[in-house]
Amino acid sequence: MLVSIVGCVALIGTAGKALDEGMTAASAESQQAEDDRNAPREVKAGKAFTVGSHKTLAGWAVKQDTSLGDAQFNVTGKVKNGSHATSTAFIHFKFIDSSGEVLGSVECSSGDLEPGQTQALTCISDGKYGKYKTVTAEATF
Secondary structure: OHHHHHHHHHHHHHHHHHHHHHHHHHHHHHHHHHHHHHOOEEEOOOOOEEEOOEEEOOOOEEEEEOOOOOOEEEEEOEEEEOOOOOEOOEEEEEEEOOOOOEEEEEEEEOOOEOOOOEEEOEEEEEOEOOOOOEEEEEEOO
């Protein structure tokens, strides 16, 4: 009987360790997936994309803004909160020319959005407007 009890305890301990290792690996994979959702990615003006828990809706646009003198990049569009909690969007756009130089960037945000709510982005530009080849977007916090 003692051998049965010791064997059962050993089996439970081994199963618990394996379960814990599996949960740790799943947690690391989940964190990697979360990091990838926030990582910079190439986007195309007008096409919907998701960073973090927010979807930038189709129809967003890159504009030339001259309201402060020199022409600067500006972004207009709307985001939708795709999470199950109240959340604020923070999106960083970079405009890159054919040589790889960053010509300008635009920081955009929303207010606090309940799950499923949509709002127009509020954006602040940095850098002079110029001919760009690529636009990247990433979630910033």
